[in-house]
Amino acid sequence: MPPTLAELLKIPGLGPKRVQALSHELGVATIEQLRQAASAGQIRNISGFGAKTEQHILEALAAHADQTQRFTRLVAVQYAEALVDYLKHVRGVDRVVVAGSYRRMKDTVGDLDILVTGEPGSALMERFLAYDEVDAVLAHGETRSSVVLHSGLQVDLRLVPAESYGAALHYFTGSKSHNIAVRRLAQARGLKLNEYGVFQGEKRIAGDTEESVFAAVGLPFIAPELREDRGEIEAARAGRLPQLIALSDLRGDLHTHTKASDGRNTIEEMARAARAQGLQYIAITDHSRRLTVTHGLDPRQVARQSDEIDRINASHSEITILKGIEVDVLEDGTLDLPDSVLQHLDVVIAAVHSKLDLPRKQQTERILRALDNRYVNLLAHPTGRLLGERKPCDIDMLRVMRKAKSRHIGLELNAQPVRLDLDDIQCQMARDEGVLVSINSDAHSTFDFANLQYGVGQARRGWLEPDKVLNTRSLETLRAALNASRAKSG
Numbered sequence: 004m005p006p007t008l009a010e011l012l013k014i015p016g017l018g019p020k021r022v023q024a025l026s027h028e029l030g031v032a033t034i035e036q037l038r039q040a041a042s043a044g045q046i047r048n049i050s051g052f053g054a055k056t057e058q059h060i061l062e063a064l065a066a067h068a069d070q071t072q073r074f075t076r077l078v079a080v081q082y083a084e085a086l087v088d089y090l091k092h093v094r095g096v097d098r099v100v101v102a103g104s105y106r107r108m109k110d111t112v113g114d115l116d117i118l119v120t121g122e123p124g125s126a127l128m129e130r131f132l133a134y135d136e137v138d139a140v141l142a143h144g145e146t147r148s149s150v151v152l153h154s155g156l157q158v159d160l161r162l163v164p165a166e167s168y169g170a171a172l173h174y175f176t177g178s179k180s181h182n183i184a185v186r187r188l189a190q191a192r193g194l195k196l197n198e199y200g201v202f203q204g205e206k207r208i209a210g211d212t213e214e215s216v217f218a219a220v221g222l223p224f225i226a227p228e229l230r231e232d233r234g235e236i237e238a239a240r241a242g243r244l245p246q247l248i249a250l251s252d253l254r255g256d257l258h259t260h261t262k263a264s265d266g267r268n269t270i271e272e273m274a275r276a277a278r279a280q281g282l283q284y285i286a287i288t289d290h291s292r293r294l295t296v297t298h299g300l301d302p303r304q305v306a307r308q309s310d311e312i313d314r315i316n317a318s319h320s321e322i323t324i325l326k327g328i329e330v331d332v333l334e335d336g337t338l339d340l341p342d343s344v345l346q347h348l349d350v351v352i353a354a355v356h357s358k359l360d361l362p363r364k365q366q367t368e369r370i371l372r373a374l375d376n377r378y379v380n381l382l383a384h385p386t387g388r389l390l391g392e393r394k395p396c397d398i399d400m401l402r403v404m405r406k407a408k409s410r411h412i413g414l415e416l417n418a419q420p421v422r423l424d425l426d427d428i429q430c431q432m433a434r435d436e437g438v439l440v441s442i443n444s445d446a447h448s449t450f451d452f453a454n455l456q457y458g459v460g461q462a463r464r465g466w467l468e469p470d471k472v473l474n475t476r477s478l479e480t481l482r483a484a485l486n487a488s489r490a491k492s493g
């Protein structure tokens with residue numbers, strides 16, 4: 004089935020047979036064509052449809068359109084984990100996995116696609132519809148049901164046979180363009196690939212695991228985060244897939260806040276929480292004075308905090324606390340604190356928090372100038388975007404990256420779920436340009452170290468390997484890297 008037709012399967016009430024009939028009888032191949040045909044009253048005339056079905060399709064389309072809202076990973080994870088846990092406890096259920104863009108670790112999620120293996124005819128679908136959070140039932144079948152949760156999040160649940168699990172997981176994980184590319188490889192080998200398996204004629208030759216699906220088309224396993232048809236097929240064929248970074252590769256966090264500015268915890272509390280996450284070092288990087296709403300620090304307060312960090316480091320050996328600052332980049336590209344303050348700090352993060360709407364040339368020049376400061380180590384949240392709230396600022400990212408590289412400055416991948424800034428494409432660009440990336444929590448409380456997992460997900464989508472990420476380094480090699488930009492400018 005062509006991929007646009009597969010899209011139609013997302014409309015509750017439309018199974019493969021009906022989609023084929025719509026395509027054959029009316030040439031309907033897209034959601035938009037389906038809407039036109041239904042509105043024009045053409046669907047009722049196809050045998051097996053009728054006016055009632057046509058009406059249902061119209062309603063389902065309306066619900067589908069309302070569903071364009073996207074959710075941050077933080078929200079999606081909360082719903083997905085609770086629901087997966089609930090479904091796992093249903094009798095007869097074997098495996099439960101969330102596929103789709105969720106599994107590909109996209110920064111936002113439109114809906115949840117859940118696959119389940121287990122006994123057919125079990126209580127699964129009844130229990131799914133009875134879930135507390137369910138607001139509306141869009142479709143209810145033996146192997147497939149769709150609901151909308153109170154939050155507006157749509158969840159599709161599919162029961163698949165164990166022998167099709169891998170093929171279904173691959174199919175519903177997507178992306179669509181990745182699937183098309185893999186299907187072409189199958190066709191070139193005279194095979195048929197769909198969500199039920201890989202077939203040679205009528206014979207299923209693979210499909211119980213994803214590995215078997217990839218192997219059948221001559222590929223090694225490709226991590227879900229890479230499945231965007233952005234070169235992963237070619238890399239896989241050439242044996243050059245990246246060894247993607249994992250959360251356990253991170254040894255430190257270079258961007259955290261305390262009560263001294265707008266954080267909620269003390270230095271010691273933050274250090275203890277970071278240690279509990281398995282980190283070996285953190286940088287305390289409160290805001291500088293310009294950000295008055297966040298109680299940014301002036302030079303005297305910076306000095307006082309440095310003394311406190313010295314005291315804590317002297318009495319605790321299980322984690323090293325680095326002295327840092329998130330210093331504001333002023334409109335002209337100068338920094339909010341003088342070099343005489345910055346030079347005593349281990350980590351200086353330059354950050355744009357104001358005038359995010361400057362024209363491209365001006366914004367780019369402003370950032371380039373900030374990166375010329377010999378004490379800057381990192382550029383925080385480089386585009387300033389807030390998902391669903393604020394667009395990225397308009398900058399020439401390639402120039403910024405090349406400047407950062409020439410100055411041995413790293414770019415931050417800010418791991419706050421509303422930021423995830425750099426985005427995936429920019430991470431890939433940093434990799435190609437040879438710019439170091441630092442995956443930072445930007446924690447404002449002890450709970451926020453959990454952000455790091457989202458940052459790592461984004462980094463994996465951006466093909467990043469551990470050696471391209473600054474805070475996978477040991478403390479010793481990190482210090483050397485941090486000093487590189489300062490040494491260079493002499």
Ligand SMILES: [Zn+2]
Nearest residue numbers: 329354383384
């Ligand atoms: Zn910031």
Ligand SMILES: [Zn+2]
Nearest residue numbers: 258260329445
């Ligand atoms: Zn911050």
